[in-house]
Amino acid sequence: MSGRNLKIAVLYDIWGDPASAEATPPKSAARRRNSSKKVEQEEKEDREEISEALAQLGHEPLYHVLDGSMQSLNSLCRCKADLIFNLTESFAGDDTKETNVAAYLDLVGIPYTGGGPHAHFLAQDKGLAKKMFAFHGIRTPYFATAYRGRIEHAHDISFPLIVKPISEDGSIGIDSNAVVHSVKELMERVEYIQDEFDSPALIEEYIEGREIYAAILGSYERAHSLPLVELDFSRMPKGLPKVATYDVKFEKGTQAHKLTKSEVAENLDDETISRLTETALAAYHAVKLRDYGRIDMRLSAQGEVYVIEANPNPWLASGHEFAMAARESGRTYTELIGEIVDMAMGRSAKIKARAKSSGV
Ligand SMILES: Nc1ncnc2c1ncn2[C@@H]1O[C@H](COP(=O)(O)OP(=O)(O)O)[C@@H](O)[C@H]1O
Ligand SMILES: [Mg+2]
Structure with missing residues (x-):
C-alpha cells in the first residue's frame, strides 16, 4: 500500500x-x-x-x-x-x-x-487481437472479417460459426441468432451486424465447450492468474445456444439470465488449469494489458484451450467475475482495489524517476 x-x-x-x-x-x-x-x-x-x-x-x-x-x-x-x-x-x-x-x-x-492506449487499441479490435494471438502461438478460433462485401481476412472456416461486431463488448450484438449453421443464416447475420452497428462482422468458428474466465492481476513479469471462473451453461434452456449473450449478462428478467451463473471453476485437473492460466497470461501480454484484465476462453471437449477475447479494465463490480476470482484468492474487495491503485502509482513513480534521471 x-x-x-x-x-x-x-x-x-x-x-x-x-x-x-x-x-x-x-x-x-x-x-x-x-x-x-x-x-x-x-x-x-x-x-x-x-x-x-x-x-x-x-x-x-x-x-x-x-x-x-x-x-x-x-x-x-x-x-x-x-x-x-x-x-x-x-x-x-x-x-x-x-x-x-x-x-x-x-x-x-x-x-x-x-491498460494504456496500446492495450485498448489492440484488444478492442477483436480481429487485430486475434492476429496478435496467432503470432504468439496462442490458439484462437479460425475467423474471417467482412464489411460490405470486402473480406479483410478469411481462414477456410467451417460451420457452426458465430457472428459478432468486431469491436463491441458487453455482448452487444450477440443474441441467440449469433450462432449460424448455414450460408443463409450467415449472410443474414453479417447484414444485421453491418446495418445495426455500421461495423465489420467478425465471423468465427463456434467452439463448443466450457466457458472459462481468467482474471489476471499485475503487470509485466508480475502478472499472475487468480483462480479460474466458469460461466455455467448446464441449466440453459434447450434451443438456446450456450453463449454469454446480452440477455445472459444483463437482462435479469430472462430465463437465459436466471439459469446461467458464473462461479469458481471446479472439476479441472491441474494440468488443464496450468494450460488455461498459461494461455491466459500469454494473451494478456500479447495485447499489452497491465494492472488487471480478464481473458475469456473456451475449453473444448478434447481439452483444447481457445482464447475468445482479452478485456483490459474488465468490470470490477463486487458480484462479478473479476471480484469473484479475487475473493477466491483470499483478497477482500477493498484489498483488490488497493492493489490496483498501488500498481498504477508504482508505475507512475517509475516514469517520474526515469524522467528525472534523464533530465526531462
Ligand atoms: N468463437 C466462439 N465460440 C464459442 N462461443 C463464443 C465464441 N465467440 C464468442 N462466444 C460467446 O459469446 C460471448 C461473447 O463474446 P465475446 O467475443 O467475449 O464478446 P464481448 O466482448 O461482447 O464479451 C462469449 O463469452 C462466448 O459465450
Ligand atoms: Mg467477452
Whole structure:
C-alpha cells in the first residue's frame, strides 16, 4: 500500500439521454451503461463500490464524468487528482475511443489505472487481437472479417460459426441468432451486424465447450492468474445456444439470465488449469494489458484451450467475475482495489524517476 492518502478521481463515461436509451435497444457500451441502470437499480454501480473501497483505504475519492464534451475533458486536467481510477468504456458514445481517453491521460500526465492506449487499441479490435494471438502461438478460433462485401481476412472456416461486431463488448450484438449453421443464416447475420452497428462482422468458428474466465492481476513479469471462473451453461434452456449473450449478462428478467451463473471453476485437473492460466497470461501480454484484465476462453471437449477475447479494465463490480476470482484468492474487495491503485502509482513513480534521471 502506497502509505499516503491520495486524491483519486473515479472516471466514467455517460452518453445520451438515459430515458431514450431505455426506449431503444442499446447499441454501444455507453448506452448499455445508461440503460442498464433500470435493471441494476437494486445493485450498486461499480463506481460506487470502488469509491467506498478507496475511502476505506484512507484515500479521498471523487467522481469525474466524461459526458462527451470538451469541457469534461478540460476539467479533468484541472481536477488535481493524484490518480485516475479509469472506468471509461467510450467517449461521446463511441466505444473505440477508450484508447483516446487513455492516450489523453498520458499526454496530460495524470497517472491512471489499467491498460494504456496500446492495450485498448489492440484488444478492442477483436480481429487485430486475434492476429496478435496467432503470432504468439496462442490458439484462437479460425475467423474471417467482412464489411460490405470486402473480406479483410478469411481462414477456410467451417460451420457452426458465430457472428459478432468486431469491436463491441458487453455482448452487444450477440443474441441467440449469433450462432449460424448455414450460408443463409450467415449472410443474414453479417447484414444485421453491418446495418445495426455500421461495423465489420467478425465471423468465427463456434467452439463448443466450457466457458472459462481468467482474471489476471499485475503487470509485466508480475502478472499472475487468480483462480479460474466458469460461466455455467448446464441449466440453459434447450434451443438456446450456450453463449454469454446480452440477455445472459444483463437482462435479469430472462430465463437465459436466471439459469446461467458464473462461479469458481471446479472439476479441472491441474494440468488443464496450468494450460488455461498459461494461455491466459500469454494473451494478456500479447495485447499489452497491465494492472488487471480478464481473458475469456473456451475449453473444448478434447481439452483444447481457445482464447475468445482479452478485456483490459474488465468490470470490477463486487458480484462479478473479476471480484469473484479475487475473493477466491483470499483478497477482500477493498484489498483488490488497493492493489490496483498501488500498481498504477508504482508505475507512475517509475516514469517520474526515469524522467528525472534523464533530465526531462
Ligand atoms: N468463437 C466462439 N465460440 C464459442 N462461443 C463464443 C465464441 N465467440 C464468442 N462466444 C460467446 O459469446 C460471448 C461473447 O463474446 P465475446 O467475443 O467475449 O464478446 P464481448 O466482448 O461482447 O464479451 C462469449 O463469452 C462466448 O459465450
Ligand atoms: Mg467477452
